[in-house]
């Protein structure tokens with residue numbers, strides 16, 4: 001679930017980034033079960049969090065990734081199938 005102005009309370013929010021951005025992605029555990037986040041197109045994965053309010057973060061560069069949608073999901077068995085996936089969307093910078 002998203003936390004913050006635009007994604008507050010949104011389940012599996014679309015995360016909008018732009019080419020050249022440095023992204024800081026924070027995963028906050030809200031239910032006390034083990035979760036993580038994996039972004040296969042960026043080869044980035046958070047550590048697992050298993051306690052309520054435990055958080056972890058990854059920092060990565062969007063670089064020259066082409067505009068488009070890139071999946072993120074939880075790698076704990078069964079969680080992606082249960083709906084724990086969303087999109088990180090690389091948008092072209094508007095002029």
Ligand SMILES: [Cu+2]
Nearest residue numbers: 035074076079
């Ligand atoms: Cu999970």
